[in-house]
Every structure is written in structure tokens, then in C-alpha cells.
Amino acid sequence: MSFSPRARVHLQNIVANWRTIDALVPESKAGAVVKANAYGHGVARVARALHEAGCRTFFVAYVEEGAELRNAIRADATILAFNGADPCDADLVRAHRVTPVLNALPAIRDWLALSDAPDYAVHIDTGMNRLGVRMEDVSGLAGLTACRPPVHVMSHLVDSDDRSRAINVEQLARFKDAASHFPHARKSFANTGGCFMGRDYGFDIVRPGIGLYGGGPPLPDGIELKPGMTLEAPILTVQSVQPGETVGYGATHTFDTARTLATVALGYGDGFLRAAGNKGFASLGGIVCPIVGRVSMDLITIDVTQAADLAKPGAFAQFIGAEVLLEEQARRAGTVGYELVTGLGHRVRRIYD
Template sequence: MEEVARALRDHVKTFFVAHPEEGKRLRSLLPSQRIFILHGFLPNQIDDIVRYNLVPVLNSYAQVKQWQNFCKVHGCRHPVALQFDSGMSRFGLSEEDLDREALSSCQPVLVMSHLACADHPNDASNEWQRQNFIRMAQRFPGVPRSLAASSGIFLGSKYHFDLVRPGAALYGIAPNEETPHSLKPVVELDARILQIRHLTKGASVGYGLTWEAKHAARIATVGIGYADGFLRSAGNKAALWWRDKRLPVVGRVSMDSLSVDISTIPEAALTDDMSLSVIGPHQDVDALARASGTIGYEILTSLGSRFSRIYCDNE
């Protein structure tokens, strides 16, 4: 959070985080930008919302009532946003909620919703949700509107309204597999080889011995596992890379390590401090996600705290 905030603070006026604790951390870096809290608040967090000048996104009628009661007791006015459930059945106020008394006096600084199928550009629910959102937003004339997150931005300008919320797009995650885009990946990840073993035909690898050598093979044990965010589901499916050589993951992924077949790497090229590419020029986040049976979002958010992180500016 801190490094991303420093990179963006001279270019972005509005930030979104999930929880108040994240907003408190972010406020120390961004004294003047607006910071919205997507999950709103729990009752014991309202004081911090006000103290750190955070903007809660009110997602339910109960939150609206709690907020109004707090403001009445303390005699304060503080900006809030309202989220509508335009069809995803997740966060947000329903149209029935908007008819209730407490909403008639609410003066939000932003109304917003979220698209369920934005990563599928031709899905009819995108337009259906957009129309629902417009109808609900008309209850608050003149209030800025926000509907599109990363994938929604690529649906076109009619989904943009007054504010868009790029998240994964900041890191080069593709909006979908159909729309041409100019996003560039910003994350690379390497992992060290810890040990090399020479296997004979018929030898097996890893927990459950799920991979068997069909011929003599050179196998590297690499210091990355599911505790670091390399998903266990990627065992016997994904690959690491050395230069332009694809090195298949063999056997199950362990907590702190995995095994790859490095038979195609020349013996003379092996060194004691050798690393292999997990995410890089030949395999971006989305490609690793496909091999793991998931999406790029899960890969990025699963990357653990044990990595040495190097941030490169202006590249």
C-alpha cells in the first residue's frame, strides 16, 4: 500500500481501500486525498472514520441508520458514499431501501455500484446493471456516480460516469481475454533453486509421489510454495522459466517449495545462486493464474510476506 500510494499520490485525488484500518495507514501518506472505505464500518470504528477523515461507503440500511444516529448524537456532518445493489446481490442498498425514511435526508458525496460480469464484455447483464444503476442514482440528482472498476473501464465510456475505480488494472491484470488493451505487467517474481537432484527413470517426486520420471531427469527444488502464494493447484500443471525455456512444475506444490524439471538447462549454465522466473517476460500473472485454475487477482493477492520486494520507479 505504502509504495503504491507514493507512486500515485501526485496523480490521483481519490483512493479506495476495503477496511478502516487500511484507511488509517493510508492517511499518514495522503494527508489531503479523499479515501473511501468500501466496507463502510463496524460500530466501534466510527470514531476512527471521523478522526482520520475517511469516507465510509454505506452498504446497508443498518449502516445508514447507525451513521445518522452517530452524527445526530455528536452534532457532526461528515461525507459518506452510498453503494447500490444493481444486480450482483452482494454489497449495496436495494431499491426498497431507497424508499425508506432515513435515505430521504441522506446527502452522499458519491453513489456507486459494482458490475458482476464486466470481464465478459458481451454479457447482457452489464447493460442491465448499468440501467439499474442509473435508475437508482436518479434518486440523488447532481451526486457524482461510479460504476466501473478495472474490467468495467474497458466496456466503454458509457460505463465511466464521473469516477472509475481501477484496481487490478494498476498491476497489468488483463480486463478480460477478448478486449485488446495496452496494459503492461508491473510485477516480476524470481525464486531461488535450493537443491538439484539427478533422477533415474521411474523415480517419483513430491508428496503422494504424483509425478514419475519417464526418463533420466534433472530436478530442481525451488524455494517457493503455497505459503508464498504459489497455489497448490498448480502442481503438475504450471511452469517456471529460465531464459526462453519452459520448466514444468513436477509433483505437488509444498508449503515452502516446489520441484521443476530443469533437464533442458545446460549443465554448464547451472550456478549455486541460480534463480528461475515465476512471473516475468514469458509468464505474466494471468498466464500463471490460468495454469493454476484461477484468476490473476488471486495470484497477486496471495503473494506472501516472505519475498524480498524491490520497487523500481519510472520504468
């Protein structure tokens, strides 16, 4: 038996989620965002499974991630790097056929000054005020790139988690205006939330990220996404406590009745958030087992009183999966699903099925 936590990565579920999103807007094609090691799921295995299913456009953050991805799939796929590239990265870009997404006029000028400049994409800032060429500079961008236009133009929604926000419609109008200057470039606007906002937001490519892995904003009626992973940790010990006793560092939880506790091998050293102490939960056979006390570096204690028959050393408690939905666990820890899965460390064994 292993006494370390494990993440069972469900490649079939990730592929099924990609197909579900791909079918939402038939005029568009779903790409896949696989930055941050495919949101902690393992980029090589995830990307190969998606490519075999028909995905041909992948998004990462850094050129170096793009090179790693190219080595994993070595196929007829387009790889775009959101954070752009410096001219000194040109050889890496050429060697691994990564398309940098350039985010400012100076960076675009420097790129076009290269002899035999590789293909590039452009990000238009339609309201995020984070990355991208500002709207007032789009006409200048069109003039600057007239002799060597971008192959891909994109922008990013500010709040697609709330599909009722007026800013989504405002951004859409801005992006349509900006994209009209680049008639031959492929267009991309919708992240996971945007994929659920209808055909107007689809353009050529949609960019599901967290949705591929079973997280993200509330889903529209009739749409179901499956968990991309099941995070489990083995029970090391089971013990009984009496009223008045406490548990864990700082004695932050005091019991008012007799309880049965289990200590499991998972902690913030594995990337499970310390903020989940006294708030998050695990599941044993579908029975909710609250986290009691602090999350420590290597250990978490859960209250298994209601699941005492299942709580035995060597049994695995679930912390993310079909019984513990990613976004619910994240909400209790005061964060979002992105942080829970991307933060999982190397001590968590990835097992692929």
C-alpha cells in the same frame, strides 16, 4: 546471496497501467483500488507512486486499511472503504478522513443518527446480491438521506470479465436510475473490466483494481498492461533423475525419460498455491520449466531440462512476470490472478523499482 523468494514490484509499470486506464474514458477519472496491501504489492509505496502521478481517489475494503493508507500518503486524496463502518468507528473515520461506503438502510440510519456524522458513500446493489441497498429500496434511501445525502454513490458489475453479457447492460440501466436520485454525489460503477466497456460505464470515477497490477480479463485490441511485479525464487539445487524415478511428496509425478530438475525456494508457506503442483510453470531466460510434483511449504521442483545451461544454484526462476503472465499462471492453478498476488506472504521480499 539470499535464499528466499522475492517480488520485484514495478512501480513505473503500475503507474503506466493507471495512466492507460485513465485515458480510456476522458470524461471520467481513474481512481485506484489498493485494498489487501495493494493486491500484495505494498500499499504505501504503490499509493504514493500513484498519488504522485495524479491519482486522487483510492479504494480499500476496511476503515483500518483506509487509516493505514492515510498515514502513508497524508495528502489531498479521497479514501473510500467498501465494507462500510460502524458508528463506533466514527472517530477513526474522522481522524483519517476515510469515507465509509454504507451498504444497507439500517447502517445508514445508524450513521446519520450520529451527531456531526462524517461524510459517507452508498453502495447500490444492481444485481450482485452481495452488498448494497436493493433497487426496490432506493426511493426510501433518497428520502432517508435527503437532509444529509451521500457524497459518493457506487455499484459493482457482476461479470465485466465477459463484456458481451446482457447483465452488464441491465445493471447499467439500474445504476443510472438509482444514481439519478443523488444528483450531487460522485458516481462510480466500473471495475477493471468495466473500464474497457466504454464511456457509458465511466461516470465520474472508474475503479481499476487488478488491472493496475497487470492482471484481469482479456484486454481489448490495442490496449496493453504491464506486469506489476516479477515473482522470482532462487534455485537451491540442480539434480538429474532417471526414468521410473518420482519427485516430491506422494510421488505424484513419475519420469519416463531422464530429466534435469531444479529445486527452488518458494512454496505454499510463501503464498504460492499448492494447486499449482504438476500444472504451473516457471521460466528461466524465457524457457518454460514445468512444475513437477507437489508444491510443498517451502520448496518447488521444476523441470529445467530445456534450460539446463541457465539452471545453476543461485539463479532465479520467474513464477510471475513478463515471461510468466499472472493470469496464465493463475489459470493453470485453477484460480485467478487476484488470489496469486494477494496471497503472497511476508517471507517474499518486496523490492521496489
